Amino acid sequence: SYTPLNEVWQEILSLPPEYQALLQAFAGGINLEIEEALADPNEKLPYEFHQSQVAPQPWTAADVAQVWMGMMANRFSDRSAEPSNAARYSYLVDHFGPEDGAALFDDLLPLNVPDTPVTCPDVAATSAPPPPSTVHAVPAGVGRVAARDEARRELVDRVLTSLGLPTRLGSQMWMAGGARTEGSLGLLLGGPQMGFTVPGVFHEVGLHGAGFDVVGSTPAGFPVVLFGHNGTIAWTSTSGLGNSTDVFTLELEGDNYHYWHDGKVLEMERRTETIQVRGGTPVSVDFYRSLYGPVFDWEGGSAYTKQRAWERLSLSSWEAWLDATRATTFEAFSLAASSVALSINWGYADRSDNIG
Numbered sequence: 001s002y003t004p005l006n007e008v009w010q011e012i013l014s015l016p017p018e019y020q021a022l023l024q025a026f027a028g029g030i031n032l033e034i035e036e037a038l039a040d041p042n043e044k045l046p047y048e049f050h051q052s053q054v055a056p057q058p059w060t061a062a063d064v065a066q067v068w069m070g071m072m073a074n075r076f077s078d079r080s081a082e083p084s085n086a087a088r089y090s091y092l093v094d095h096f097g098p099e100d101g102a103a104l105f106d107d108l109l110p111l112n113v114p115d116t117p118v119t120c121p122d123v124a125a126t127s128a129p130p131p132p133s134t135v136h137a138v139p140a141g142v143g144r145v146a147a148r149d150e151a152r153r154e155l156v157d158r159v160l161t162s163l164g165l166p167t168r169l170g171s172q173m174w175m176a177g178g179a180r181t182e183g184s185l186g187l188l189l190g191g192p193q194m195g196f197t198v199p200g201v202f203h204e205v206g207l208h209g210a211g212f213d214v215v216g217s218t219p220a221g222f223p224v225v226l227f228g229h230n231g232t233i234a235w236t237s238t239s240g241l242g243n244s245t246d247v248f249t250l251e252l253e254g255d256n257y258h259y260w261h262d263g264k265v266l267e268m269e270r271r272t273e274t275i276q277v278r279g280g281t282p283v284s285v286d287f288y289r290s291l292y293g294p295v296f297d298w299e300g301g302s303a304y305t306k307q308r309a310w311e312r313l314s315l316s317s318w319e320a321w322l323d324a325t326r327a328t329t330f331e332a333f334s335l336a337a338s339s340v341a342l343s344i345n346w347g348y349a350d351r352s353d354n355i356g
Contacts, residue, residue, distance in 0.1 A: 023064050023223060024060075026064045027345050066219075077310055083142055137208050144300075149297075171191055177353055185351070188349075190347060192227060199218040205355055207225060215229060223322075233348065235333065244341075247306055249302045250305055253265045268290055268295060270287070
């Protein structure tokens with residue numbers, strides 16, 4: 001069996017020693033706060049712990065790492081529209097025939113729209129003609145997989161709507177060069193949107209010392225200032241929603257947990273998580289993994305599994321983000337940002353009137 005915690009520690013131990021020490025030191029600071037709160041719980045332990053009747057537990061470097069990985073990798077870079085797109089394609093082919101159905105699908109969801117604004121314009125990429133239509137084989141039952149995925153999203157939307165909260169959020173950012181400002185200095189505005197939480201997800205941070213001179217905002221528990229400035233450069237970001245997650249179908253053999261690959265039958269890795277339920281019976285849930293990555297659904301003799309481009313690179317992406325916050329030139333910032341494996345749009349401005 002495999003455990004996510006082991007995978008997290010493998011990523012941590014692959015980092016340079018300085019960054020391993022940073023994660024452990026961050027955990028040490030949280031533990032100091034926990035000790036002080038438990039020594040005087042009536043004054044220092046947050047209300048939520050009293051209400052839920054639980055006590056905070058000591059943190060490790062892996063806990064700090066997982067706060068970053070859970071939000072930046074799993075939440076913002078673990079998305080794929082491939083099952084729903086395959087369901088649309090299957091519907092069109094069934095109703096209009098292979099050739100016409102494929103052509104209609106290309107009209108509805110073209111691979112390339114040359115005049116669409118993009119984050120980083122590339123003449124060669126944006127002016128290339130779209131590839132010709134290709135007729136593909138779609139696995140039976142993909143529509144039911146897509147429908148279950150859509151039902152999960154609709155449930156979240158219904159709950160948000162019942163609470164009077166918006167169901168669609170989008171982050172924003174803009175930059176203006178000094179030629180367009182009254183003070184002749186560039187301006188940067190970042191508007192990251194991360195939904196509604198209580199307590200709020202962001203807090204303001206000032207780090208001055210140990211090689212840092214950074215002010216900004218970041219989610220609670222993040223070992224980096226996600227959006228801010230260091231007196232010379234300023235940065236912000238939005239989720240890129242790039243195609244960094246692919247979905248594969250596995251042909252099953254014998255049961256739901258053995259599948260064919262390269263002429264061989266392989267067994268999925270399995271782990272069991274036990275979820276403690278206060279006042280109730282613990283619930284055990286099995287999770288499975290193929291050689292591609294997590295398995296998330298089964299239908300019609302096939303299993304559906306994800307392959308993520310950022311797998312085992314989420315902490316090296318944190319290392320690169322941290323380096324970017326210490327840069328003092330556009331070149332140094334760009335070099336650091338280019339090592340982030342997550343799908344991110346960057347916004348940048350500096351005192352030399354560079355923006356991008």
